[in-house]
Amino acid sequence: MGDEGNPLRWSDRPELGPDVLARIDTSVPHPARVYDYWLGGKDNFEADRKVAEAAIAATPGVVEGARDNRAFLGRAVRYIAEQGIDQFLDIGTGIPTAGNTHEVAQAVNPAARVVYVDNDPIVMVHARALLRGTPEGRTAYIEADLRDPESILTHPDTLEVLDFSRPIGVIIVGTLMHIRDEDDPWRAVKGFTDAVCPGSYLAITHLTADFEPERMNALANSYNTGPLWVTLRTREQVERFFEGFDLVEPGLVPTFAWRPDGPKPEALIPGSYGAVGRKR
Template sequence: MNPINTAVPHSARIWNYWMGGKDHYTVDREAGDAYQQIAPQVVTMARESRKFLIRTVTFVAEQGVRQFLDIGTGLPTYDNTHDVAQRIAPEARIVYVDNDPIVLSHARALLTGTPEGLTEYLDADLYDPQTILGEASRVLDCTQPVALMLMGILGHIPDHEQALSIVRRLQAALPSGSYFLHYDGVDTDADLQAAQKGYDDTGAVPYVLRSREQLKAYYDGLDLVEPGLVSCPLWGPAPGTTPEPTDIYGGVAHKA
């Protein structure tokens, strides 16, 4: 495992900073502030992404899903996947997957849950989906529905065809009745693209903003749940609210 480098900004820590968390350093706050000066909507994007996770995990748990495979989980903050799922179904099983030493150092905070359920953490790489599936199968019953979660992680794979290949290999292993939960940033805003380029130039792990059409390809072969692939605030908002769209898109799809 690589040592934690506190001299270079880190995407998980910056995202944590934007979300109002505590796990970040001066270098992360400086990079986050510089990004925000160019694209101030990024803080809204970060916070709306967590609200989207809460709503989508709630939705699939209410459909009866009791198993969650959350890959690229990032740093724990509030209402993590196990918190949401086990509030609805205390017996829910959650497997978090990441290969980031910073996230690994916080794994104990993730490895808490209800006595009836189970919460595990795998140190594994998204580029190796077979290992992920093999290790996850020790915890999850892969003959029963699983919610596969790829939240804000696929942009870290520079090549879109490779990202598609990984997604399809993971989805192919899901049994009927499973769900795919996903979001990523889109390339529709020039300020956001400029801010991302400035961030990538710091030497941190880059992130690729993609078109909505590219993101939609991740759902091929699955049945998108209404309202489809949309700006995250527009997916299942609370009744009576009028959320504003932002440049992070997500959706939920069902495997028949």
């Protein structure tokens, strides 16, 4: 994985361009690129792989957990689209891979619209190059930070693609655990949930030590080195993100248990919560 499997050096990647390359510090790991490594992608660097491998060594099953998180995204977006929602705000989208939000939503409704948000310039370059939607729908890509909701909600591309007078599906999958308590992720999420109208949906996954404290604390300890950080949160803390929302059955459950398409893979451990809520 990573640079070794890529016939071009990163400096030779024409789609990145000198302006993007100038903003990428390959010596500093980034959550989106660590996640990309776990999913079998090639858009990661040595610093990302070191963190990813340390987490794998500390917590067997972390790769399966990352794939489970991605599978939840697909099920949640499909469910929300099947409720008639045709516009989505995907925050912390990550590097594109199979089953992206617009692909799932537009399979239900070809006219679905999606705004993708991430704070990694590599993610945005690949999103613009690869996340092409249907002719009937729309997709837009914003480089911004979840901790600054106003910059996302007032961005011209957001306002061009999304109609906030109608329900929106807000997707924040695999992202909030990277926001420290002192940065108040609940305030950030409330910025988005206050902006959408009743009938909108919120989908979240979040790492927790509630089920497997020893394993999950080992994962956090291996990951929390240098600039990267994960915060494991309890059921009560994750439920706070859904203030003003009614949870869809089966509620806040281990990610793999939320409306599964099939039986739980044997390798999975319950290390994260997943839920979808509808705004009252």
